[in-house]
Amino acid sequence: MKTLAMGSSLTSAIVATVFSLFAACGTDISAPNNPTHAAALDFNPEQHLGDVEKNPSTPFLRYRADGHLFAIWTEDDDAGAKLNLSHGHEHAAGKMAPSPLRTAVLALSMDGGKTWSAPKRVNRDSEEIQGEENGPKVAFSADNRTYVVWSIPGSKGDKTRANIRFAMGDGRGGFTAARTLNEVNDAARFPIIEIAPDGNPLIAWIDRRIDNPKPRQLYLMRLKTDGHALTKNYRVGAGLCECCKLGIAFADGGKTVYMVDREVNDKQIRNHVLRKSVDGGATFGAPMQISDDGWQVPSCPHSGPSIGRDRRGWLHVAWFTMGRTEQEAGIYYSVSKDDGKSFAPRYLLHANTAPETLYNNLIAGDDDTVYFAWTNLDANNRAQVYLRTLRPDGRTWSPIQQISNAKGNASRPALALRKNDLQVAWTETDGEESRVVIRSARINP
Amino acid sequence: MKNRSEKGARNRHYLFALALTCASFTIATADFSAAQLMQQAAPNPGPAVGRNAIAFNLQTLEGKAVTLDTFRGKPLVMNFFASWCDPCRDEMPLINELAVKSAGNYQVLGIAVEDTRAALSEFAKEMKLVFPVALDLNNTVKRAYRIFGPPATFFIDSQGIIRDVVLGPLTPNQAREAMTKIAAAPVKIVPDKP
Numbered sequence: 091m092k093t094l095a096m097g098s099s100l101t102s103a104i105v106a107t108v109f110s111l112f113a114a115c116g117t118d119i120s121a122p123n124n125p126t127h128a129a130a131l132d133f134n135p136e137q138h139l140g141d142v143e144k145n146p147s148t149p150f151l152r153y154r155a156d157g158h159l160f161a162i163w164t165e166d167d168d169a170g171a172k173l174n175l176s177h178g179h180e181h182a183a184g185k186m187a188p189s190p191l192r193t194a195v196l197a198l199s200m201d202g203g204k205t206w207s208a209p210k211r212v213n214r215d216s217e218e219i220q221g222e223e224n225g226p227k228v229a230f231s232a233d234n235r236t237y238v239v240w241s242i243p244g245s246k247g248d249k250t251r252a253n254i255r256f257a258m259g260d261g262r263g264g265f266t267a268a269r270t271l272n273e274v275n276d277a278a279r280f281p282i283i284e285i286a287p288d289g290n291p292l293i294a295w296i297d298r299r300i301d302n303p304k305p306r307q308l309y310l311m312r313l314k315t316d317g318h319a320l321t322k323n324y325r326v327g328a329g330l331c332e333c334c335k336l337g338i339a340f341a342d343g344g345k346t347v348y349m350v351d352r353e354v355n356d357k358q359i360r361n362h363v364l365r366k367s368v369d370g371g372a373t374f375g376a377p378m379q380i381s382d383d384g385w386q387v388p389s390c391p392h393s394g395p396s397i398g399r400d401r402r403g404w405l406h407v408a409w410f411t412m413g414r415t416e417q418e419a420g421i422y423y424s425v426s427k428d429d430g431k432s433f434a435p436r437y438l439l440h441a442n443t444a445p446e447t448l449y450n451n452l453i454a455g456d457d458d459t460v461y462f463a464w465t466n467l468d469a470n471n472r473a474q475v476y477l478r479t480l481r482p483d484g485r486t487w488s489p490i491q492q493i494s495n496a497k498g499n500a501s502r503p504a505l506a507l508r509k510n511d512l513q514v515a516w517t518e519t520d521g522e523e524s525r526v527v528i529r530s531a532r533i534n535p
Numbered sequence: 536m537k538n539r540s541e542k543g544a545r546n547r548h549y550l551f552a553l554a555l556t557c558a559s560f561t562i563a564t565a566d567f568s569a570a571q572l573m574q575q576a577a578p579n580p581g582p583a584v585g586r587n588a589i590a591f592n593l594q595t596l597e598g599k600a601v602t603l604d605t606f607r608g609k610p611l612v613m614n615f616f617a618s619w620c621d622p623c624r625d626e627m628p629l630i631n632e633l634a635v636k637s638a639g640n641y642q643v644l645g646i647a648v649e650d651t652r653a654a655l656s657e658f659a660k661e662m663k664l665v666f667p668v669a670l671d672l673n674n675t676v677k678r679a680y681r682i683f684g685p686p687a688t689f690f691i692d693s694q695g696i697i698r699d700v701v702l703g704p705l706t707p708n709q710a711r712e713a714m715t716k717i718a719a720a721p722v723k724i725v726p727d728k729p
Binding site: 189218220247248250358389392445447498499522 | 581617618619620621622623624649651652653654656657658661672673674675678681682683684685686687702703704
């Protein structure tokens with residue numbers, strides 16, 4: 091009887107367990123707390139990019155069509171150190187004020203990130219190249235031309251009234267002299283560059299040439315393959331939050347362009363939106379709200395959304411929001427399976443472990459698996475990089491994996507993916523020092 | 536007696552079954568991270584009006600050590616900001632104005648978050664800041680004060696008690712009201728634009 095009682099209770103437990111597991115597996119991806127498991131990825135050990143003495147930071151990764159992997163980041167400019175010495179730039183307590191001059195450097199790996207070339211300087215002149223989500227970005231044409239954009243503070247040193255700079259490979263192993271792309275000076279920030287499927291570079295940024303009303307505008311510009319202007323600057327959207335990176339994806343041979351950004355209304359409520367163009371980016375339709383997060387914040391979160399389009403045409407979006415209460419804060423995910431007409435209810439990818447702005451990125455693989463990287467605080471209150479994958483079925487998530495072990499803080503992960511190689515890079519800061527870390531994982535080995 | 540013991544045993548088995556079910560469910564949902572659970576176990580109460588300001592130990596732009604105790608005995612306006620932050624730049628003339636008009640009755644401290652010494656040196660020069668700027672380069676003070684994004688301003692009285700908090704850019708009206716709460720001498724501040 092005793093055995094039977096135990097047996098029946100054990101049976102109940104097993105049934106309940108199986109039921110709860112099935113319940114967890116069977117719910118829609120939009121419902122939180124339904125994690126089914128895909129395998130965690132096996133990452134190679136960390137590598138560091140750049141000259142550690144020059145505080146490398148703000149990496150961005152991109153594969154070229156020939157399979158070579160490129161990383162671009164910023165470092166202290168030698169010219170800045172010389173300038174300081176010659177000017178005796180000292181503070182009252184005798185501590186040398188470091189120079190704000192930074193240089194953009196580009197390095198190449200021909201073996202999927204195992205070894206790297208010596209970094210090559212991109213900007214000929216010394217400039218105060220901005221980092222974080224304003225950091226330099228690189229893109230490559232199908233015939234391996236290199237295009238780079240970055241931002242520098244405006245003429246009065248104001249980073250919020252900045253300028254977008256552009257340079258391209260000069261065909262002799264160097265780079266052309268940089269030029270400013272925004273036609274109204276001291277008004278642009280957060281540039282991104284992509285090569286549209288027609289081969290022409292497309293640059294987008296957040297613009298404040300119309301400084302009233304306060305929300306910013308979304309501006310685009312197209313270049314010819316030789317780097318000359320194909321279009322003037324043109325406005326395609328308004329009502330943008332003043333900060334944060336933009337996300338972009340293409341479809342239909344470049345005819346359809348999707349962009350994501352954070353919109354702000356007059357009550358300071360910030361929601362993320364999708365903007366869609368069906369004429370190759372010439373005009374965009376009305377912004378489509380991805381999720382009604384109701385995040386009311388008058389301050390500066392500086393963490394933009396990410397978008398990726400898989401081969402089926404599903405649009406995957408990830409973003410950070412604090413939502414309506416602090417308890418809602420975290421990285422969220424949603425998907426549109428109808429070309430941006432509607433989005434699934436948001437899914438909590440990772441809740442904030444403390445009040446902190448989290449940075450995110452995502453990339454879709456050839457097999458429609460989606461890879462997410464973001465930051466959150468670890469048990470020691472240090473920001474680390476985490477990773478998670480979503481299988482092509484749209485509901486099978488891998489466990490949350492911590493892939494950094496920063497002594498200070500890790501921030502702003504960048505992702506690149508080609509065939510079976512996933513690359514993740516980020517900045518680690520500890521006090522006044524920073525470094526760029528990269529790790530790779532073999533996927534579907 | 537036997538019945539009671541059998542019932543007890545059965546209850547224990549049900550409890551065991553329940554525990555096993557809960558454990559299984561916990562395992563099923565375990566990828567919502569140990570860190571998340573830890574947050575529930577040890578929440579950070581954070582700062583609040585009426586509570587003591589949270590102690591810190593930082594360095595200024597000039598390399599001098601600065602702690603909360605450095606400012607004890609006089610009211611303190613403590614402003615979290617960053618050189619890259621739009622609303623911080625918008626409110627900075629007002630913070631500077633507060634510092635200019637302090638006349639020794641209260642103190643102003645800037646705490647720079649998620650920033651670099653180089654960028655802050657330029658910012659301080661450009662904005663002609665007249666108050667000390669402490670560098671919170673590892674974000675430890677920002678986290679202790681539970682700030683998602685700058686700017687945020689804490690008004691702390693001479694006893695170290697937080698009397699007002701403004702999240703987002705400070706306006707002259709908010710500043711005027713907050714200054715009275717920390718019993719600082721009245722400050723003539725340029726009024727809000729209508």
